Amino acid sequence: MPSKRSAPLGLKIAVGLVLAFLYLPFTVILLYAFTTEDSGFTFPPPGLTLHWFTVAAGRSDLWQALTLSLQVATIATLLALVLGTLAALAVYRTAFFGRESISFLLLLPIALPGIVTGIALRSAIGLTSIPFSFWTIVVGHATFCIVVVYNNVLARLRRTSTSLTEASMDLGADSLQTFRHILLPQLATALLAGGLLAFALSFDEVIVTTFTSGQKATLPIWILNQLVRPRQRPVTNVAAVFVIAATFIPIWVSHRLSRAAESD
Amino acid sequence: MLVSLFKNLYPQSPRSTFYRRSVNFFYRHPRLVLLLLLAAPLFWLGIVYLGSLAALLIQSFYHLDDFTGQVVRQFTLATYGELFTRANLDVIRRTLTMATVVTIADAILAFPIAYYMARYASPGLKGILYLAVLMPLWSNYLVRVYAWKLILAKEGVLSWLIQQLHLNGLLNAVLSLPGIGGPSLSVSAIGPFLAFVYVWLPYMILPLQAALERVPASLIEASADLGGRGWATLRWVILPLAFPGVVAGSIFTFSLTLGDFIVPSILGNSSFYIGQVAYIQQGTAGNIPLAAAFTVVPMLIMTVYLIMAKRLGAFDAL
Numbered sequence: 001m002p003s004k005r006s007a008p009l010g011l012k013i014a015v016g017l018v019l020a021f022l023y024l025p026f027t028v029i030l031l032y033a034f035t036t037e038d039s040g041f042t043f044p045p046p047g048l049t050l051h052w053f054t055v056a057a058g059r060s061d062l063w064q065a066l067t068l069s070l071q072v073a074t075i076a077t078l079l080a081l082v083l084g085t086l087a088a089l090a091v092y093r094t095a096f097f098g099r100e101s102i103s104f105l106l107l108l109p110i111a112l113p114g115i116v117t118g119i120a121l122r123s124a125i126g127l128t129s130i131p132f133s134f135w136t137i138v139v140g141h142a143t144f145c146i147v148v149v150y151n152n153v154l155a156r157l158r159r160t161s162t163s164l165t166e167a168s169m170d171l172g173a174d175s176l177q178t179f180r181h182i183l184l185p186q187l188a189t190a191l192l193a194g195g196l197l198a199f200a201l202s203f204d205e206v207i208v209t210t211f212t213s214g215q216k217a218t219l220p221i222w223i224l225n226q227l228v229r230p231r232q233r234p235v236t237n238v239a240a241v242f243v244i245a246a247t248f249i250p251i252w253v254s255h256r257l258s259r260a261a262e263s264d
Numbered sequence: 265m266l267v268s269l270f271k272n273l274y275p276q277s278p279r280s281t282f283y284r285r286s287v288n289f290f291y292r293h294p295r296l297v298l299l300l301l302l303a304a305p306l307f308w309l310g311i312v313y314l315g316s317l318a319a320l321l322i323q324s325f326y327h328l329d330d331f332t333g334q335v336v337r338q339f340t341l342a343t344y345g346e347l348f349t350r351a352n353l354d355v356i357r358r359t360l361t362m363a364t365v366v367t368i369a370d371a372i373l374a375f376p377i378a379y380y381m382a383r384y385a386s387p388g389l390k391g392i393l394y395l396a397v398l399m400p401l402w403s404n405y406l407v408r409v410y411a412w413k414l415i416l417a418k419e420g421v422l423s424w425l426i427q428q429l430h431l432n433g434l435l436n437a438v439l440s441l442p443g444i445g446g447p448s449l450s451v452s453a454i455g456p457f458l459a460f461v462y463v464w465l466p467y468m469i470l471p472l473q474a475a476l477e478r479v480p481a482s483l484i485e486a487s488a489d490l491g492g493r494g495w496a497t498l499r500w501v502i503l504p505l506a507f508p509g510v511v512a513g514s515i516f517t518f519s520l521t522l523g524d525f526i527v528p529s530i531l532g533n534s535s536f537y538i539g540q541v542a543y544i545q546q547g548t549a550g551n552i553p554l555a556a557a558f559t560v561v562p563m564l565i566m567t568v569y570l571i572m573a574k575r576l577g578a579f580d581a582l
Contacts, residue, residue: 003481007384008494014376021373022400022465025411028421032414041417043424083305090301094294102302105309112566113523115539116320116559117313123323123552124316143313146305174287197402204404206526211546220406227410227530240407251402255395 026244033237052234062239065222072218073202076141080198081191084149092157109144114207122211132214140212141205145198152194153187160186193257196250204247324556335553343553356561359538363521366460367514374468382476401466409527412459416450446533455531460521468513475509508577515573522562538562
């Protein structure tokens, strides 16, 4: 319902205020990563320093957490890419009994509150006496990452015209060749966009992870522990700045990729 | 005859006969392909995930033996009975109140920006605003909650701002209110409220914007033609049509607040919420049955909520 007139001033001010509200926390975190104070949050900060970035670089627990997060996110994303694409191809190709419930089933892990998924996995781990490990974290993450890939791939498949696939088959290509040479190139950016979102989702996850990680700490869990038992507060802020940067970039790239595909 | 003709056309075909055979076989059996495609995802979500949910439900019918501290694997409703103790009912009531208030605040905050995006923003600006709303949604939730701890700290940004505006009296008056007040903003009920409103706001903006986008321009013109002023059109035409969008957004804000345990454990006045109790019961208390029963509460509430939302047409607005 676009209007040709320009927006009333009051509305513009309200929009500005809401945007300021949305971005205030990021600004504050960024600012406090440079503060000279090592405990407490005085505003305005008494002085600015780059000291905490060096301290953060020397903290081995932080590096371990980061490495674990990257490993988990990579494996969970790969699993989600395979499972999400398979599900999207199945749903797209054929109509079958229970097709609607597949989408619902895939959506469930992110539609239910994280604590439900978390405690559910925790109680399954408890009932089956599987020990907590790297893989229990990965299983939890992959479960809610599948839907992101699935949605992206399915949306792309629905936009691809079937005439290309038909032409390929008419010209004598078999289904695998058609998939390899026709479908896959068209899905490439959707896979990349979905994969980046899944990666960001896994890299940031804290609620489900608290229930599946046992003693291991991913980066968000590390931050959570820091909040409960603080040691060198500004180091937490440096880690937070890093986490924000690490998610802003993939999201921005993923958004670009999806938009570029839409305007084709 | 035809086959040999093709063979002569493509004499260098590198594919083995086994490959040909299997490709042809799968082409003739689309149901089998479907089954193979679905096997892995269905195994994962059907067995691993639904299995876990089932494990959760089963556990909620066990109970913890008070003397031994062991979970007794025997069917009982005793654990659900514990939910109805005064303290636990208080927790449920408090969480529901918080979820409701947060949802209303989010709807009010989301409206201007959603309305601006749908009605006034140029396509380019709309893309930028869309990304501006999406970024906070996708960036680390824990970091965003933590930022509010910094903002609301006693000597933090908000206190500084209030001091600059000479509103200290007002702040103290708010903080001395029974029930929601406290020694400082971050340890009063206002702390978790602000953090909740903040972290779930994008979930309200996006569906509301989508709903507003679909309000036909002709209806707005008709309202104006019939003498409806700006406010009248907003109140009687736009708001009713955007309402399903609000309901769609409220599914997220409500459900996410119900299950959260991070926000109230970082901010607030140490009064418990459902997610926190479930977290503590499964962790330090080792009472997984009670934790499971507590997570069934938000699931039940959300089921009822979703049925109501469907009646209100929220799913068409998603």
